[in-house]
Amino acid sequence: MFSGEGETVLKKISAVVLGGLMVTAMAACGGDGGAGSGSGNDDGTITLGFAQVGAESGWRTANTKSVQDSAKEAGIDLKFSDAQQKQENQIKAIRTYITQKVDVIAFSPVVESGWDTVLREAKDAKIPVILTDRAIDSPDKTLYKTFIGSDxxxxxxxxxxxxxxxxxxxxxxxxxxxxxxxxxxxxxxxxxxxxxxxxxxxxxxxxxxxxxxxxxxxxxxxxxxxxxxxxxxxxxxxxxxxxxxxxxxxxxxxxxxxxxxxxxxxxxxxxxxxxxxxxxxxxxxxxxxSPLLGPQLMDLVKKVVAGETVPERVVTEETTFNQEQAKAALPNRQY
Amino acid sequence: MANVVRHRFFWPLLMLVVLLASNLIFTPDFFAVDVRQGHLYGSLVDIVRFGAPLILVSLGMTLVIATGGIDLSVGSVVAICGALACLRISELGDQNSVVGVLMAVGLALGLALLLGAWNGLLVAQVGIQPIIATLILMVAGRGLAQLITDGQIITVNSSPYKLIGGGYWLTVPFSILVALLVFGLALLLTRRTALGLLIESVGGNAEASRLAGIHARRIIFTGYVFAAFCAGVAGLMISSNVSSADGNNAGLWIELDAILAVVIGGTSLAGGRFSLGGTVLGALIIQTLTTTIYTIGIPPETTLLFKALVVTVVCLLQSPAFRAKVFGRRRKPPLPQPDREQPTKVEVPA
CATH class of the missing domain: 3.40.50.2300 (Response regulator)
Structure with a gap:
């Protein structure tokens, strides 16, 4: 019994130490030259922390690429993390973004539930959260600003x-x-x-x-x-x-x-x-x-940072294809 | 009759027949096999065709388990081999070139042998527990497969490659021929030579076997290499069947199905006793169960529960201790005390 408790305490301590180390390491990586972590707040460029699910399919890869490309185009400093389909990795990434004081956090939740604690931390730190592509299951709708994704x-x-x-x-x-x-x-x-x-x-x-x-x-x-x-x-x-x-x-x-x-x-x-x-x-x-929601996401990020109100639900721009339309669209298909 | 019932294949075989027969209620022509598009066509053909990869993986698993080990990494090896072969073929100028496809297949199988050697090294030489040693490759291997495919699904369009898992040779599915060939070779090597005895001896007690002059480490090592080779061939089949490699999903959880097939087949998880024929039966039961679920239309939400129930029944029927408790009483003379309640009659599931 006692040794069991000792073990859990030890585990907790080591987890905290390890977590701390990781945060420091990631913060060190994130701060590229001069201003250090969270530089976005100082020089006017927006910093976006994006926690991706992982590379699970071609669709997801296209989604990642769209976010990365449109961030570059919009002049937004993107901090990207890959959760490898694991919720704990995603929570870790979000916590890191909070410590780094990014301007906006966006993520595609791996699963629907279990996000309340970490999102409340973000809310307490006054960092707006945008859900992309997948929804979360939480009664508290104030935990995130908006949800962009397919219907x-x-x-x-x-x-x-x-x-x-x-x-x-x-x-x-x-x-x-x-x-x-x-x-x-x-x-x-x-x-x-x-x-x-x-x-x-x-x-x-x-x-x-x-x-x-x-x-x-x-x-x-x-x-x-x-x-x-x-x-x-x-x-x-x-x-x-x-x-x-x-x-x-x-x-x-x-x-x-x-x-x-x-x-x-x-x-x-x-x-x-x-x-x-x-x-x-x-x-x-x-x-x-469509996985190509990057441009729409960047628009939302800018609006959220500027303090404009955004709709609670944004549907990705999508269409349908019949055989003729497919022939026309095929040469330009990215994914 | 009693001899038939006591044969170790009796119960798994009975389950297989019951499962197959239960399809007849919903699909009267379930057993019908005809020739369509120049090849055999029917539900039974589907069962052996889609079951072939599982049979292969399970055969490899049987020998590993017989040595007292276990190989959790086979699913990842399936994904890696399929991914590598498809990647090489997709890079070919002419995807239908037989030489190019053979090179890709050879490369993938070579990698499988290497991965098996890695597992064997960790278990036999370094002495890591098999479940931990192979867990490493199970987790890391998926990552490797994703690295090869770059997280994408690689589609190939190659008719020679298609033959391995989705093609037919003289109207018979090629994949089942490959599985039969491996089964025959494994049977020949283990039962017509002393190898099977040596494997069982090592599985029973590796140290005692070593002291008796058996190269226990070498036998264990070979077991893992064989398991990875079988998984590699299965990986080629799975990716060839759909002409594409999916690093994330190919062979996902196949290790669990394989272990189940081995257990249903009557191989002891403690090692020291194995039955290749039983394993093939076990794999066929699992595939029949899957096909049955699709054919009779069990809702997807309850599929897992249904599977669990059937597997529980199969495992209970397989257990001599359980059978003795439930069915054994009928054969025994009446109990001495007349006031004790009569043994309850247990219905044998039809």
Missing amino acids: FVLEGKKAGEWLVTEYQGKTEPVNIVELQGTTGSAPANDRKSGFADVIKADPKFKVVASQTGEFTRAKGKEVMEAFLKANKDIDVLYAHNDDMGLGAIEAIEGAGLKPGVDIKIITVDAVKDGMQALADGKINFIVEC
């Missing part, structure tokens, strides 16, 4: 609306299979409910099977293979991201069917590989979920 429900609705227009005037039943994202994740939940909301108005649309493909090509293919065997008559595939759709295309081709013709395919994201498949006619419709 996943709207994405699902756009997908549903295309389907409704596509099958307008037809009466025979439309059998839909759905490849969901990672179970429990916000994009999976919202893209599913948005889509369901739109198609439920017409009873001819029937979701005959819906399983998670975990946002990956491998799982998308595996699940689609099973769908094809269990359901003889599939008209439409709705995949919550391009990658699952791309996996499913291989499964459909393996079954001797033509993706995009025999089975119509709707996906979300619009990454390069997905756009290529759309341009090739293998996908019918893609709802964009």
Whole structure:
């Protein structure tokens, strides 16, 4: 018992010491010449601390690049950290930004909950916080200034609306299979409910099977293979991201069917590989979920620093693509 | 009949049959296999095709566990090998060049052997506990895979590479042929030579084996190299099947499935006893379970619970102690005291 307590005390002490060392080290790195840490406050340039989730996919990499590039363009001093998909790393990074007295903190929360303490620290230090791309689950809305990111429900609705227009005037039943994202994740939940909301108005649309493909090509293919065997008559595939759709295309081709013709395919994201498949006619419709929110984020940062009021929720500028639009947009696709 | 029931493969085989049969209720033509696009097509084909990587990883895991160790790093090795092979192929001028693809595959498998040697070195030579030693590569390896892919998904368009995991040879999925080949070789080496006995001896007691003149360290080392090699081939299959390498998700948690397959197959986690055939059965049960979930449409929110229940039943049925307690009573003569409650009849799940 006693030794156990001793151990925890020791752990705490070492954690504090280690944390202190890290903060000093990071502060030393951050202060590039002259003014030292938090130089933004002194010479007028804005300092933005950005805590990224990690490099989990091409989408995320494009997101990082957009933030970095637009910060440079806007003349904002960006302090960037990569959390490698771990919340504790992100909290550590945010604490470091608070000690460095940056002007604004922005971050994409790895998970939805557990942010209250660290965000309250930021609030006490009078540093405004902007959430990007993912929301947090907290009753206290004053912890952050604004949330900029995609509206996943709207994405699902756009997908549903295309389907409704596509099958307008037809009466025979439309059998839909759905490849969901990672179970429990916000994009999976919202893209599913948005889509369901739109198609439920017409009873001819029937979701005959819906399983998670975990946002990956491998799982998308595996699940689609099973769908094809269990359901003889599939008209439409709705995949919550391009990658699952791309996996499913291989499964459909393996079954001797033509993706995009025999089975119509709707996906979300619009990454390069997905756009290529759309341009090739293998996908019918893609709802964009844009990672390029850097310019919008920098605008918000400037407004927040200037003390202007910003809307609580800013939706990323996004569009949709059909096959012709994909052909036109493909050469300039960055990610 | 009693001999059949007592055979160690009886219970896992029964579970596999029950799982397969339960699909018939929802999909009457579940067992139908026809030829489409010049290759075999059907749910059963899917099970062996998607199960092939898991079979391979599990075979490697079996031998490591037989030596009393464990290899947590196989999932990362899967990701690294797939990533490296796809990266090399994507850099080729002509992605369909057989020589180029073979070079990329050779390079990736060479790296797998190297990673296995690293694990073997840490465990056999340095003497670090296997779970810790391989944990290093499990965590660091994912990072290495991401480094290779630069955090992106590398897409390749190469028909020779496609053959490994997604192609067919004489209408049969190529991946299952590879898995069968490795299985056959491993069986031959361990059961037709003294190697299997030596592995079991080392797993039973490494020190005693060493004193008896067995190169215990060398055997353990080889086990890890073999496991990494199997994981490497599995990594090629997984990435080849979807023509792309995903450093983050390829082979994620496959080590846990592999350990489960090994355990279902009747290999002792304490080492010293292994069954390669049982492992293949175990891997097939896991893949059948996954396919069953998709086919009968278990909602994703309850998938994990459903899996857990089935796995619990399989493991309980596998346990002789549990069977003796539950089913054993029926065969015993009636208990001496008549006033004690009658043994409750236990339903055998159909």
